[in-house]
């Protein structure tokens with residue numbers, strides 16, 4: 174301990190701060206308290222999580238300590254950790270996110286996996302990502318398959334700004350952004366695949382008033398009504414702009430598999446099948 178600094182080194186040690194923050198964060202439903210404490214302390218100090226592990230007894234300077242408390246207070250008030258940090262891990266990427274876009278979810282990685290398994294890896298496919306938000310799906314696919322060309326649409330200019338920053342920062346030149354509602358911008362039979370994680374929460378779902386969802390853009394979460402309108406619109410659009418033999422791959426809610434398959438069949442798309450996520454829930458349907 175440094176002379177005259179005993180209080181700081183006792184009270185503001187990394188391990189003490191993490192322990193206190195973890196127990197405070199445990200009050201947040203569906204949170205991940207220890208991880209969030211580490212992410213916020215890492216943000217406040219500029220130190221990596223590895224460095225936090227390696228130096229449990231290291232003192233944290235008072236300015237970083239003040240920043241940590243300010244970030245912690247925001248999280249304890251309910252603000253999503255991704256918006257506080259301005260970043261969210263998705264697939265192998267670290268994406269920039271703001272309240273202009275949905276926060277990319279781990280479930281959506283099943284949509285990325287399904288596209289990678291289903292579509293020809295070596296062919297120069299034209300693939301649309303409708304409602305790209307932060308650009309998560311388009312960025313993951315463009316990273317994994319340099320020969321594919323991703324056409325990512327969104328009708329929100331603010332979301333497109335976030336997606337643009339992600340594509341530029343990741344150096345992805347095989348992805349193009351378009352301001353458009355679903356696939357209205359594409360010519361008939363011009364696409365090899367359409368992928369989308371559209372808004373699918375029903376308008377009266379109580380989850381909209383809970384947790385992170387309170388802070389996310391309403392139009393990214395719910396299309397209104399029964400939550401299926403985006404699928405109706407996308408299915409009709411996709412049937413028009415997909416080539417013969419092209420694929421439509423959609424994420425949906427755990428209880429929407431049957432409804433989504435029915436919508437796809439009624440639109441004239443063939444042989445829809447549904448895949449389950451890691452929690453065993455219906456999550457992705459392809460046709």
Ligand code: GLN
Pocket residue numbers: 274275276277278281303304305306307308309310369370371372393394
């Ligand atoms: N496609 C984006 C994502 O998966 C945004 C989805 C949305 O806003 N509904 O994260």
